[in-house]
Amino acid sequence: MRFMLDQAQTDFGRTVDRMLGGTDTPHAVRAWARGEHAPGRAVWGRLADAGVTSLAVPEAYEGVGPLPVELGVAYVAAGRHAVPGPLAETAAAAVLLAGLAEGGTARSGQVAEDWLPRIAGGRALVTLAAADGGPYALDADAADAVFAVEGEELWLAPGHGPVQPSFDPARRLARPLPGGELLARGPAVAAAAARAADWAAFATAALSLGTGLALVERTAAYAGQRTQFGRPIGSFQAVKHRLADALIGLEFARPLLYGAAVALTSGPSGGAPPSGPVGDVRAEVAAAKVAAGEAAYTAARTALQLHGALGYTDEYDLSLWIRKARALRSAWGSPSVCRARVLAP
Amino acid sequence: MARGVRRPGASLVEWLLFEEEYYAAGAPGRVSQNGISLLAPTLFEHGSAEQRARILPPMARGETIWAQAWSEPESGSDLASLRSTARRTDGGWRLSGQKTWSSRAAFADRAFGLFRSDPAADAPHRGLTYLMFALDAPGVTVRPIGRLDGKPAFAELFLDEVFVPDEDLIGEPGQGWRIAMSTAGNERGLTLRSPGRFTAAARRLVALWRERAGEAESDAGIEAASLRDRVADAVIGARAYELFACAGASRLAAGGSLGAESSLNKVFWSELDIALHETALDLLGPHGELSDAADDPDAPGPWSDGYTFALAGPIYAGTNEIQRDIIAERLLGLPKGRR
Known part of the structure; x- marks a missing residue:
């Protein structure tokens, strides 16, 4: 039994993290928020070069996946650098299309052929609206395709409605327009959509964890150099203990995230070891989503409080992570919805 | 532990599995906890072969119940400020002072703890020595303290020139803090x-x-x-x-x-x-x-x-x-x- 990342997975995470550290993601995030997608797409291009966009796509469609552990590792790094765009939605859409193609109709096989190689290569950035994620499609204005699940139907939407401002301006929400092309229909759509929603929640949890880690790291650095009453504020216990609690939340979300990744690897019938208190794949993902979402949100509140007024400003880059933590907390399953899933019989 | 006098007989993962089954079965709390979780790892790392052979088997069998003697009335979170002393004597040490919140001491047979052996050391955490002693030795007074619900849980220990033979010294004199923290910080x-x-x-x-x-x-x-x-x-x-x-x-x-x-x-x-x-x-x-x-x-x-x-x-x-x-x-x- 091994309950830790192997060397290759650790190295992969470091590579992605270092690569993103070398790009000016705050610039890309601010441009994205204005509807200028070129710098953000350039970051996605580099993620594709590192192999990140191929992780949810099966080998049959030019991907290397599904590799949820590696995707988790990469998305934690993406969250740490606040990469903009429909990261969770693109991975979930890939799982959805691949799931429908498997044993599906000729049409669903063709849809997978059309989109999955482009997703794997980072040439297509797609988004997805489904019941589990609410009525909006994230970053529909930037996406090359807007997929919409309605009950047992999968549609390629003809476009999207007006972009609705989000608490996180870099998350651009829009409703898919009705109609378009009906890609698949039947119980298989609902089943594949449920699996895709688990992947979206898992990916969102990974992004949350990375977001929270960035907030704690930045705040610890700030508290170490900001001086009041003649000493660094980070030497005061009131400050230390708040940061320590934020870190505890994140460090205990981490094993749940990788536990969920292992559960996703073993498929719908696999999941937790029989000893675990959490039931199945859906419950494992939900547990990770609650823990990572709440921990990142706590980290955001801590970061905001310990930076004082500086943290409350738009112009200071900390705001990019603070706003994202709040938005990710409710994306693809609010804490309450996920807690109910953990206890579902 | 049964075959382990030089190292634990089970891996940490095996221990986790055992514990899981123990609790799943609703098995009772264990009086041997202080010995098993604190003293045993310390002896594996810092004790002598003779100490492991003498102390671990009766500990594992539950025949010798161990208590910890760390905190003092004036030394809780600031443990390194402790004042109970260990003074050199022929063939061993003499312990004097007061320990408190000593878990399981109300019913235990023996205790282990830290004592100040070098009052002149240049820092509080230097000059401390790790020693074991019998709770029925001459000079030891045990006053049980009930916990919040009144059940026996811990005790105060009054030590008056209590003799401890050299064989019950763990590691080197003056190294007590390092020894205590190495087990505390790791496992x-x-x-x-x-x-x-x-x-x-x-x-x-x-x-x-x-x-x-x-x-x-x-x-x-x-x-x-x-x-x-x-x-x-x-x-x-x-x-x-x-x-x-x-x-x-x-x-x-x-x-x-x-x-x-x-x-x-x-x-x-x-x-x-x-x-x-x-x-x-x-x-x-x-x-x-x-x-x-x-x-x-x-x-x-x-x-x-x-x-x-x-x-x-x-x-x-x-x-x-x-x-x-x-x-x-x-x-x-x-x-x-x-x-």
Whole structure:
């Protein structure tokens, strides 16, 4: 039994993290928020070069996946650098299309052929609206395709409605327009959509964890150099203990995230070891989503409080992570919805 | 442990599995805990072959019950300021002073602890020596102290020129702090509270919640519904702790160490333990007030005793405030400050 990342997975995470550290993601995030997608797409291009966009796509469609552990590792790094765009939605859409193609109709096989190689290569950035994620499609204005699940139907939407401002301006929400092309229909759509929603929640949890880690790291650095009453504020216990609690939340979300990744690897019938208190794949993902979402949100509140007024400003880059933590907390399953899933019989 | 006089007879992962089964079976609390989780690892790392052969087998058989003698009336969180002394004498040491909150000392046979052997040392944590002594030795007075619910739990120890032979010195004189901290900082974060305690309790909590939620349809359903999120959080916390502990065991097995990460552990499990038991007692409504000694058919039984036990968690083995200082300074790199 091994309950830790192997060397290759650790190295992969470091590579992605270092690569993103070398790009000016705050610039890309601010441009994205204005509807200028070129710098953000350039970051996605580099993620594709590192192999990140191929992780949810099966080998049959030019991907290397599904590799949820590696995707988790990469998305934690993406969250740490606040990469903009429909990261969770693109991975979930890939799982959805691949799931429908498997044993599906000729049409669903063709849809997978059309989109999955482009997703794997980072040439297509797609988004997805489904019941589990609410009525909006994230970053529909930037996406090359807007997929919409309605009950047992999968549609390629003809476009999207007006972009609705989000608490996180870099998350651009829009409703898919009705109609378009009906890609698949039947119980298989609902089943594949449920699996895709688990992947979206898992990916969102990974992004949350990375977001929270960035907030704690930045705040610890700030508290170490900001001086009041003649000493660094980070030497005061009131400050230390708040940061320590934020870190505890994140460090205990981490094993749940990788536990969920292992559960996703073993498929719908696999999941937790029989000893675990959490039931199945859906419950494992939900547990990770609650823990990572709440921990990142706590980290955001801590970061905001310990930076004082500086943290409350738009112009200071900390705001990019603070706003994202709040938005990710409710994306693809609010804490309450996920807690109910953990206890579902 | 049975065959282990030079090293533990079981791996950490095997230990985790054993603990899981132990708690799943609802087995009772163990009087041997101080010896097994603290003294034994210390002897594996710092003791002599003779000490391991002499001390570990009766400890493993439960024939010798061990107590810890660390805190003093004036030295709690600031343990290194302790004042009880160990003075050299022919063939051994003489211990004098007062120890308190000595877990299990009210009924234990022997104790281990830190004593100041060199009052002239240049820093408080230097000049401390790690020694073992018998609680029925001449010069030892044990005054039991009841815990919050009155049950015997710990004791005050008054030591007046208590003789300790050289064979009961662990490691070198003056190295006591380093020896104590090496076990505290590494495995203790993992072995002090096994995840099995929480996974088993979380499963029982879910069963209790389902049972109460079923009943609540006929009377006050609102309470049960509002408690659902807390039940879920207990389940999530137990699962997180289980996986965190397994990851730690994997790292140790791969030759790594835990270090300050065991402080993350300590704060997490101690708060989880209280939240979990509070939730159970709240689910029990008016019956939650009854102690574990109550024999009413609706009495909370082990939940009540578990709650009382859990309340001590954030205090012992280094208060959670001290653990948060360690996390902030060693894991987040924040500057040291006045405590």
